[in-house]
Amino acid sequence: MSEKIGILAIGHGSRLPYNNQVVTEIANMISDNHPEYIVKAGFMENSEPTVEEALMSFEGTGVTKVAAVPVFLASGIHITKDIPAILKLDPETNEGEVQLNGKNVKIVYGKPLGSDKLIAELIFKRAQEVI
């Protein structure tokens, strides 16, 4: 059986619209650039869809594995505790399962952005814009 991969882009969420907009736009960019993947966005708090709702929205897409990736700059409590708790990941393996269309689908958990030269250049560009 060939794998069909879902990517769940997880945002922090916010009462303001910005986080939701940015994470949704990033999910759409991934989907546009990689149409062979099913990409969804979900939010930890204060925004919708929730992580659980986004996870369940893979129903009917035929995904055989879901990569949940936090759209966060750096690790922290949300990454190490809160999101794994929502996804019910095994603390040993950082993996979990979700039932979609009556089948168990594996969830794997990616790292946040981290330090990367692309981000350094984007911050430099943001400085240039206001100097």
Added chain:
Amino acid sequence: MSEKIGILAIGHGSRLPYNNQVVTEIANMISDNHPEYIVKAGFMENSEPTVEEALMSFEGTGVTKVAAVPVFLASGIHITKDIPAILKLDPETNEGEVQLNGKNVKIVYGKPLGSDKLIAELIFKRAQEVI
């Protein structure tokens, strides 16, 4: 007088070391790639140096303007309220001043990362790493 620009990379801060590490590494990358700029990192909460300490550390560097840029993914309350309050920015102009070596040095305020195709590709890479 020619301008000498300081870049203040502002991180959220965290009780865990990750945010501090990522923001400091990003500041170092900007400094390495653009040695004509003076780059400092400072943190809104829970990490040191604080934003105020980082701002004062431009003393003696000869900077004539400081671009304060939040190393945050998206806007939100921290970006629109908390950091401007720490930097004492004028709410009308989003600009401020700091006294360094007895001179008033202008502070300008950059946007956070936002949605960008580079970030979309980095999130996709993070998914690929765990699939």
